[in-house]
Amino acid sequence: MKPIQVGLLGIGTVGSGTFNVLTRNQEEIRRRAGRGIEITMVADLNVERAREIVGDRARVVADAREIIANPEIDIVIELIGGYGIARALVLEAINAGKHVVTANKALLAVHGTEIFAAASAKGVMVAFEAAVAGGIPIIKALREGLTANQVQWVAGIINGTTNFILSEMRDKGLDFDVVLKEAQRLGYAEADPTFDIEGVDAAHKATLMSALAFGIPVQFDKAHVEGITKLAAADIRYAEQLGYRIKLLGIAKRRDDVGGIELRVHPTLVPAKRLIANVEGAMNAVMVQGDAVGTTLYYGKGAGSEPTASAVIADLVDITRLHTADPDHRVPHLAFQADELRDTPVLSxxxxxxxxxxxxxxxxxxxxxxxxxxxxxxxxxxxxxxxxxxxxxxxxxxxxxxxxxxxxxxxxxxxxxxxxxxxxxxxxxxxxxxxxxx
Amino acid sequence: MKPIQVGLLGIGTVGSGTFNVLTRNQEEIRRRAGRGIEITMVADLNVERAREIVGDRARVVADAREIIANPEIDIVIELIGGYGIARALVLEAINAGKHVVTANKALLAVHGTEIFAAASAKGVMVAFEAAVAGGIPIIKALREGLTANQVQWVAGIINGTTNFILSEMRDKGLDFDVVLKEAQRLGYAEADPTFDIEGVDAAHKATLMSALAFGIPVQFDKAHVEGITKLAAADIRYAEQLGYRIKLLGIAKRRDDVGGIELRVHPTLVPAKRLIANVEGAMNAVMVQGDAVGTTLYYGKGAGSEPTASAVIADLVDITRLHTADPDHRVPHLAFQADELRDTPVLSxxxxxxxxxxxxxxxxxxxxxxxxxxxxxxxxxxxxxxxxxxxxxxxxxxxxxxxxxxxxxxxxxxxxxxxxxxxxxxxxxxxxxxxxxx
Known part of the structure; x- marks a missing residue:
């Protein structure tokens, strides 16, 4: 079976990570997916830089619509970001019958209902593991791993920038403004950090998790959003004395007593002995409480080129297994296709x-x-x-x-x-x- | 579409949990799976006790083969345990064209190659999320969530009994024998605890993870297995002074320098500041290190009636979605089928x-x-x-x-x-x- 062809829209940090990991691990990925997966076209306004990254292994175009129009392309990866052109291109790709993989939490938290409906109508998948908590397979855990449960609540450290800032404030006893500047210098915070520090990015992700956990539509406009900009070093210190750490949490909680869902992002005191209170620096972690499973926790890198690429590619493999490979190759018992096991020796x-x-x-x-x-x-x-x-x-x-x-x-x-x-x-x-x- | 019918072999702790959770959450599970899932037959030698659990909601039989012979049954859950009759029944169910869900790590770690081959030949799934780390969806993470990665190593606390004993030894400064008796009294250790305390149970699970991580066949006989019976309180204390905790880890590691795989279970000093070193009592946690994603960790209850049932039912939903529902209902974008979202309000x-x-x-x-x-x-x-x-x-x-x-x-x-x-x-x-x- 010839490799499935993928078109990549936007080859920045995550895009280049995706291209590189897919190239580096292509043999291992093929053995898992049951079919090769290749990015054969890349669209980026900066054609020169894109060519430097992909060399002659993919065709580079400036116009994303050339990819969408190409009948050879089965899957489109959208890594442009934002609500504008990204929304238009995702909808066009769906209408052209392409599966879509995206890391765009803002787009899905705001326009998810429209996009998922369009995808269902065309019988294609819009996969978004990379949209929440980077490389941690939390979407998969919520969507497939915990399906037995009435989820009671989800609570996560889902923004690395703010967790880095909070960790530094606590470690060094410094105030927010000072640490923000340091974080910007080190590349942990963007030049315009508003979306991160005001909690908007975390709220996009919490919105997606609330839909997955409780079977409600995405409703970002209903989320209560508070960031960490007003947090004082004194409160971090007092909280510590009382046995708590302060984390920016995205929380979605079932409230059966009033028949509603809480959806909120705010700085939160958490008992210092909880594992999640000890998640430091730019790391992410999500807790899920289910009525059968109890408390579970998922931890890893929530951002960065290759961790996010890990999630993008997992979605490519899922789509390849479920929608484009023959049924026998869907999800193999031992992760690798049965005819692709190796006799690598177990060492004495x-x-x-x-x-x-x-x-x-x-x-x-x-x-x-x-x-x-x-x-x-x-x-x-x-x-x-x-x-x-x-x-x-x-x-x-x-x-x-x-x-x-x-x-x-x-x-x-x-x-x-x-x-x-x-x-x-x-x-x-x-x-x-x-x-x-x- | 009428509910998919499931037959349950063995209704002990996990079996009754599975029956109860599936009954309690049937509506939510149906909204996720796209089709109802019902246990309609139960086989157990103790017919009386089985009838007490299921009432008139399922037919109870003493002979498991009645279930396997029933053409109405699509999925068989095997919760008998051990290598003997369980192996025979699983193979018979496969040959009868049934999908199988099992929590039986011993069976799969030893006879997995035979069983998976039989399943592939018949085009059915043998799903085993419950076989490793109970309710934590670690099989799914390895098999689907981290498919982009060359896995470098997997290391886990995958036996709750020994972790409970080690936590107690450290907390109270007691020796192994004393704590084992206490654990048996509290129900954290079985009357014959050999499989747990000698590391055999953890080695079964590590064997399964090694296959999933590295694309090798299951080879329990190659695992190096050491338990915790010889561990002295003094060593736990000295380790603590040096900044380490002692955990029984199941480890599978890629060794590219010699082209082999390490597969081993033994007490291990772990830096006290690692999250996994702080996993206490009967809890489980698995770390996976991938070349793209970096370090990830998965934490939750590794045993018990409903946590394990959570994994068994997740497998039932997977099979229902992938093999018995129409393609449009495979894995819905937002975990619940698109026509099953609710307008539960987000609270102010x-x-x-x-x-x-x-x-x-x-x-x-x-x-x-x-x-x-x-x-x-x-x-x-x-x-x-x-x-x-x-x-x-x-x-x-x-x-x-x-x-x-x-x-x-x-x-x-x-x-x-x-x-x-x-x-x-x-x-x-x-x-x-x-x-x-x-």
């Missing part, structure tokens, strides 16, 4: 690489630590940290704790055998593996 | 209910706090906590911080106007909303 434990924690019960005498560390050195295992307990009086033995850097398990096992044989090592050595998970 | 901010944080700059004189609290009391707003700063010498004014219990926003706004009018309130009152998110 000796070949595994990890860092280690070692606890040695040793005689409290001179030279003990040196004999241990020289065994490690001879095995090319480097030491990250040592913790030596002072021995209790009259005890004559003590614990030595060693953290190592990453090493091969086989090497560690050999070194452990040597250390265990030392007369000054008085008990079986405890060894545990350590992972930084970074 | 005055109707919203939250708790509040108030900061009042007040004159440092007698009776100030009492005049404030009596306004709140008269408005039926109850106080959760008060923090009063001592005024600096010669300053004659001070901050009063009040946390309230939940109240209606309209009531709070009226009370704020009254408090603001007090002559002893010297600056605009700061009010922020507070959410417990529990």
């Amino acid at each position: 434990i000796d070949q595994v690489r990890t860092a280690f924690y070692l606890r040695l019960r040793v005689a409290d005498q001179k030279g003990v630590l040196s004999s241990i560390t020289s065994i490690l050195a001879a095995s090319d295992i480097s030491i990250d940290a040592v913790l030596q307990r002072e021995s209790n009086e009259g005890e004559h033995q003590t614990d030595v704790i060693i953290l190592t850097h990453e090493t091969q398990e086989g090497a560690m096992r050999a070194a452990l055998a040597q250390m265990q044989a030392l007369p000054t090592v008085l008990a079986p050595i405890v060894s545990l593996r350590k992972e930084e998970l970074a | 901010i005055d109707q919203v209910r939250t708790a509040f944080y108030l900061r009042l700059r007040v004159a440092d004189q007698k009776g100030v706090l009492s005049s404030i609290t009596s306004i709140l009391a008269a408005s039926d707003i109850s106080i959760d906590a008060v923090l009063q700063r001592e005024s600096n010498e010669g300053e004659h004014q001070t901050d009063v911080i009040i946390l309230t219990h939940e109240t209606q926003e309209g009531a709070m706004r009226a009370a704020l106007a009254q408090m603001q009018a007090l002559p002893t309130v010297l600056a605009p009152i700061v009010s922020l909303r507070k959410e417990e998110l529990a």
